[in-house]
Amino acid sequence: MTMPERDYQPDQFEPRWAERWAQAEPSAPEGQKQKYYVLEMLPYPSGALHMGHVRNYAIGDAVARQLRMRGYDVLHPMGWDAFGLPAENAAIKNRRHPREWTLANIAHMREQARRFGFSYDWAREVTTCLPEYYRWNQWLFLKFYERGWAYRKRGWVNWCPQCATVLANEQVAGGVCWRHEDTPVESRELEQWYFKITDFAGELLRDLEQLGGWPERVRAMQRNWIGESYGAEVEYQLQPPGQGSRPAPVSASAPVSLKIFTTRIDTIFGVSALVLAPRHPALAGMLAAPELARAHALQPERGAAPLGTEAEKEGFFTGWHAINPFTGRPIPVWTANFVLMDYGTGAIMAVPAHDERDFDFCRKYGLPIPVVIRPSQPDAPVPADAAFTEDGVLVNSGEFSGLDSAEARKRMAAWIEARRQGRATITYRLQDWGVSRQRYWGTPIPFIYCPDCGLVPVPQDQLPVQLPENVPISAQGVANLAGIPEFVETTCPRCQKPARRETDTMDTFVDSSWYFYRYLSPHNDGAPFDAAEARRWMPVDQYIGGIEHAILHLIYARFFTKAMRDLGLCNVPEPFLRLFTQGMITRHGAKMSKSKGNVVDPADLIARYGADATRAYVLFAAPPERDFDWNDQGVEGLYRFLGRVYRLAQRHEMDASLLPTDFAPQNSEWQLLRKTHQTLARISQEFESRWHFNTCLAAIMELVNVFYELEPEAGKGIRPAVWRDCLRILVLMLAPFAPFVCAEIWQAWGLRDTPAAQTWPRANPSWTAEDEVEIVIQINGKVRTHLRVRASSDAAELERWALGLPAVQTALAGRSPVKVIAIPGRLVNIVMRP
RNA sequence: GCGAGAGUGGCGGAACUGGCAGACGCCCUGGAUUUAGGUUCCAGUGCCCGCAAGGGCGUGGGGGUUCGAGUCCCCCCUCUCGCACCA
Numbered sequence: 001m002t003m004p005e006r007d008y009q010p011d012q013f014e015p016r017w018a019e020r021w022a023q024a025e026p027s028a029p030e031g032q033k034q035k036y037y038v039l040e041m042l043p044y045p046s047g048a049l050h051m052g053h054v055r056n057y058a059i060g061d062a063v064a065r066q067l068r069m070r071g072y073d074v075l076h077p078m079g080w081d082a083f084g085l086p087a088e089n090a091a092i093k094n095r096r097h098p099r100e101w102t103l104a105n106i107a108h109m110r111e112q113a114r115r116f117g118f119s120y121d122w123a124r125e126v127t128t129c130l131p132e133y134y135r136w137n138q139w140l141f142l143k144f145y146e147r148g149w150a151y152r153k154r155g156w157v158n159w160c161p162q163c164a165t166v167l168a169n170e171q172v173a174g175g176v177c178w179r180h181e182d183t184p185v186e187s188r189e190l191e192q193w194y195f196k197i198t199d200f201a202g203e204l205l206r207d208l209e210q211l212g213g214w215p216e217r218v219r220a221m222q223r224n225w226i227g228e229s230y231g232a233e234v235e236y237q238l239q240p241p242g243q244g245s246r247p248a249p250v251s252a253s254a255p256v257s258l259k260i261f262t263t264r265i266d267t268i269f270g271v272s273a274l275v276l277a278p279r280h281p282a283l284a285g286m287l288a289a290p291e292l293a294r295a296h297a298l299q300p301e302r303g304a305a306p307l308g309t310e311a312e313k314e315g316f317f318t319g320w321h322a323i324n325p326f327t328g329r330p331i332p333v334w335t336a337n338f339v340l341m342d343y344g345t346g347a348i349m350a351v352p353a354h355d356e357r358d359f360d361f362c363r364k365y366g367l368p369i370p371v372v373i374r375p376s377q378p379d380a381p382v383p384a385d386a387a388f389t390e391d392g393v394l395v396n397s398g399e400f401s402g403l404d405s406a407e408a409r410k411r412m413a414a415w416i417e418a419r420r421q422g423r424a425t426i427t428y429r430l431q432d433w434g435v436s437r438q439r440y441w442g443t444p445i446p447f448i449y450c451p452d453c454g455l456v457p458v459p460q461d462q463l464p465v466q467l468p469e470n471v472p473i474s475a476q477g478v479a480n481l482a483g484i485p486e487f488v489e490t491t492c493p494r495c496q497k498p499a500r501r502e503t504d505t506m507d508t509f510v511d512s513s514w515y516f517y518r519y520l521s522p523h524n525d526g527a528p529f530d531a532a533e534a535r536r537w538m539p540v541d542q543y544i545g546g547i548e549h550a551i552l553h554l555i556y557a558r559f560f561t562k563a564m565r566d567l568g569l570c571n572v573p574e575p576f577l578r579l580f581t582q583g584m585i586t587r588h589g590a591k592m593s594k595s596k597g598n599v600v601d602p603a604d605l606i607a608r609y610g611a612d613a614t615r616a617y618v619l620f621a622a623p624p625e626r627d628f629d630w631n632d633q634g635v636e637g638l639y640r641f642l643g644r645v646y647r648l649a650q651r652h653e654m655d656a657s658l659l660p661t662d663f664a665p666q667n668s669e670w671q672l673l674r675k676t677h678q679t680l681a682r683i684s685q686e687f688e689s690r691w692h693f694n695t696c697l698a699a700i701m702e703l704v705n706v707f708y709e710l711e712p713e714a715g716k717g718i719r720p721a722v723w724r725d726c727l728r729i730l731v732l733m734l735a736p737f738a739p740f741v742c743a744e745i746w747q748a749w750g751l752r753d754t755p756a757a758q759t760w761p762r763a764n765p766s767w768t769a770e771d772e773v774e775i776v777i778q779i780n781g782k783v784r785t786h787l788r789v790r791a792s793s794d795a796a797e798l799e800r801w802a803l804g805l806p807a808v809q810t811a812l813a814g815r816s817p818v819k820v821i822a823i824p825g826r827l828v829n830i831v832m833r834p
Numbered sequence: 835g836c837g838a839g840a841g842u843g844g845c846g847g848a849a850c851u852g853g854c855a856g857a858c859g860c861c862c863u864g865g866a867u868u869u870a871g872g873u874u875c876c877a878g879u880g881c882c883c884g885c886a887a888g889g890g891c892g893u894g895g896g897g898g899u900u901c902g903a904g905u906c907c908c909c910c911c912u913c914u915c916g917c918a919c920c921a
Binding site for chain 1: 837838839840845846847848849850853854857858859860861873874875876901902914915916917918919920921
C-alpha cells in the first residue's frame with residue numbers, strides 16, 4: 001500500500017511547523033547531558049532579515065540541531081542589538097520614536113526567524129534597548145568605575161560629522177567612519193569616558209595563543225591591533241633656547257625634561273634630534289603662541305594622506321635642546337607631523353642612520369646622520385643612501401661599542417634605569433576604549449555632576465537611569481540627552497542639592513560585549529547574570545558570525561570577560577572557545593545593497609521556494625567560510641532536490657523498527673546499505689571537522705540518486721526492513737539542513753515526534769567497507785585500464801594480475817618493465833623506458 | 835609596501851592523507867510522460883582530433899622533487915580581504 005503522492009509545496013506545511021516550534025517550551029536542561037553553547041552574533045534590528053543573517057543562522061542552526069541529536073544539552077539563544085544610530089535616523093525620517101521603530105522591527109524579524117525554523121530558545125531572548133537589559137550596562141559601568149577601569153579624560157578624539165558623535169579608534173578605518181565610508185573623521189578635543197582596556201592589553205595578546213579554535217586570520221588581526229612592542233623609555237633633560245650661559249626666560253609651565261619611547265635604545269649614541277608630536281602637551285610650555293599654532297597646524301587630519309602614500313615629513317626646530325643621557329651632549333628638539341601623539345609617549349628620538357623615517361626627516365632638514373650600528377657580518381653590504389635598520393654590532397657608542405644589538409639593549413636599559421632616567425618598558429598600539437556617545441538612543445551613563453560633590457556615581461539602587469520617553473524629534477535629528485531638561489536636572493545623591501546628569505550615552509558595543517551572559521538568566525533582576533548558570537554554560541563553545549567583527553566586537557567582548565572575571569562575576573578567561581567566521585554573500589560580484597539594487601530578500605525566497613530550500617541552498621552553494629555569489633537558479637536546484645526526497649519518502653511506508661546491526665544483507669541490499677552508511681559517516685565526520693555542509697548536501701543528493709536507481713528493487717531484491725532503515729537514516733541526516741520537510745515526512749510516516757528529537761544515527765562500519773574495489777592500471781603514470789579486485793588483494797597479486805592484462809601486454813610489446821608500483825586498494829603503475 | 839587568503843569546465847563548487855581531475859548542483863542538449871506548456875523521470879554534457887575504437891591536451895604561468903603532483907618545494911602573475919609613518 002502506498003500513500004497518495006503529493007507535490008512538494010512547502011508553503012502548505014512549513015508555517016504549521018514554524019508555529020508549533022515557536023510555541024514549544026524549550027527542552028528542560030538535563031544535568032547529566034554535556035552542555036554545548038552555540039551562539040550566533042545578535043543582529044541589529046534594521047527592519048528585516050537579510051541573506052547574511054540567513055547564512056549565519058543556517059550554519060548555526062544546522063550545528064545546534066545536529067548536536068542535540070547527538071545528545072548534547074544545547075543552548076542556542078537569540079537577541080537584538082537594539083540601540084544605535086539607525087533608529088534615530090529612522091525617527092527623523094518617519095517622525096516615529098526610535099523605540100517604537102526598533103520594537104516593531106524586532107517583532108517582524110523574530111517572526112521571520114521563526115518562519116525559517118531556526119531553533120532558538122525564545123524564552124531567553126534579550127533586547128538591549130530595554131531597561132531590564134541596559135540597567136546592567138550601567139551596573140557594570142559603575143563596577144568598572146570602582147576599579148578605575150572607567151574614567152574621564154580630556155583628549156583628542158575621533159568625531160564623525162555624519163553620526164554627530166565621537167567614535168572609538170576601533171571604529172575608524174582608514175580615516176573614515178565605520179558606518180559612513182565616505183565621511184572622513186575629524187578630530188576634536190573633548191572630555192570623554194574611557195574604558196581601561198589597555199590594562200588588559202598584555203593578557204588579551206597572550207591569551208590569543210590559547211584560542212586554537214579561532215581562525216588564524218582573526219588572531220593575527222587582533223595581534224596587530226594590540227601591537228605590543230618591547231623597548232625603553234628614556235628621559236632627556238631639557239635646555240631652554242638661548243646662547244651660552246644666558247638662557248631666555250621661560251614660562252612657569254616650561255617642562256624640564258621629556259620622555260621618549262624607543263625600541264632601539266641600542267642606537268641612542270646616534271640620536272640627531274628629539275621629535276615631538278605636534279599636539280604634545282609639553283609644547284605649550286616651550287613655544288610662544290605663534291609657534292604653538294604653527295605646530296598644531298602640522299597635525300595631519302586622520303586619513304588626510306591619500307591611500308597608499310605617506311604625507312611629506314614636515315617639522316621645525318623648537319629652539320630647545322635636550323641632553324642625551326648617554327653622551328651628555330645637547331641635541332635639538334623638533335616637532336614634526338610624522339610623530340604620533342597616540343603612541344608611546346608622543347615623542348621620539350630620531351636616529352637617522354638606523355631608521356627609515358628618521359633618515360628621510362633628518363636628510364630633508366640637514367641634520368647629521370651618525371652611524372652607530374654595523375652589520376654583524378663585517379663584509380655584509382651596508383645601504384649606501386638609506387638607513388641600516390637591522391640589528392648589528394654597536395660602534396661609536398662609548399663603553400657599549402662592540403656589543404651586539406640585543407645584548408646592548410639589555411645593558412643600556414639597565415644603565416639608564418640605574419640612573420633613574422629611564423627603564424625597559426612595553427608599549428601597546430591599543431588605546432583605551434572611548435565609550436562616550438553624544439546620542440539619544442543608547443544606555444545613559446549613570447553619573448551626576450554636583451557643583452559641590454563633583455562627579456557622583458548614581459547609586460546602584462537607583463538604577464536604571466531610564467532613557468527619557470519624551471524626546472524632541474525634528475528634521476535635524478533626535479535631541480541628545482543634553483537637550484532634555486527633565487533628564488538633565490536632578491539632585492545630587494550625596495548632598496541632595498540641584499545637580500546635572502551625565503548626558504553621554506554608551507557606545508553600543510558595550511551592549512554586545514556581554515549579552516551572551518545575559519541569555520543565561522535573562523530575567524534575573526538581582527544581577528546581570530546568575531553565576532551558577534555562567535559556571536554551567538560558559539565559555540561559549542562555538543561562536544559564529546561575520547569577519548567584520550574580527551577586531552571591534554571580539555576584542556571588546558574578550559576585555560569584558562576578563563574584567564568581569566576580575567570582578568568575581570564569572571570564572572572564565574575567554575568568552576569564545578571556538579570562532580567561525582562565515583563568508584559574505586555577494587550578487588553580481590558586489591556586496592548586496594539597496595543602492596546597487598542587487599539585494600535578494602529572504603522573504604521573497606520563502607514565498608517562492610520555502611525556508612528549507614533557502615537554508616539548504618545557502619549551505620550548498622559554497623563552504624560556509626567562503627564568500628559566494630548568489631545564483632537565482634541555484635535555489636531552484638535545492639527546491640527540486642527537496643521535492644525529490646519528499647516524493648520518494650511518500651511512496652514508501654515506514655515503521656519504527658530498526659535493522660539489527662548483525663543483519664546479513666544480500667544482493668542489492670548491500671549497495672543501498674553501503675551508500676547510506678558511507679554517506680552517514682561522511683556527514684558525521686564533516687560536522688566534527690570542517691563544516692563543509694556543501695559536500696554534506698552533495699553526498700545526500702548522491703544517496704537520493706541511488707534510492708531512485710534502486711527503487712524498482714524495493715520490496716523485491718531489497719527487503720522492506722532494509723529499505724525503511726536506509727530511508728529513515730536519509731531523513732535524519734537531512735533534518736539539520738531542512739528541518740521542515742523532514743518533520744513533515746516523519747509525520748506522514750506516522751512516527752512519533754520529529755527527526756530533531758531522534759538520536760543521530762551511527763554508521764555501521766561493517767557496511768561502509770567495500771568488498772571489491774576498482775584498481776587503476778597505469779603505464780608510465782597514465783591511466784590505461786582498470787581492474788576489479790577483492791579489496792583485500794595485496795601488492796604482489798595486483799602486480800601479477802596487472803601484468804597479465806591484454807592492454808598491458810600490448811603496451812609492453814615483449815619488453816619487461818623497469819619498475820612496477822602496486823598500491824593495494826588504489827593502483828598499479830607500470831614504468832617502462834620510453 | 836607589509837600581513838592573511840584564493841586562482842580547477844559556460845557557472846557555483848568536489849577531490850581532507852601525493853594515487854582515475856571535474857563528485858554534487860546550475861546552465862545547456864536529447865529522450866520518455868503530457869492535448870500542450872510547465873512539472874516529473876531518464877540520458878548526455880572539460881577542450882581538441884576521430885564515424886568509431888581510440889588518442890592528445892588540461893587545475894593562473896614557469897621550473898623542480900616523485901613511478902605518480904590540483905595537492906609538496908622554488909620563482910613569477912592575478913584577484914580578494916586586513917593594516918597604513920606604531921619609533
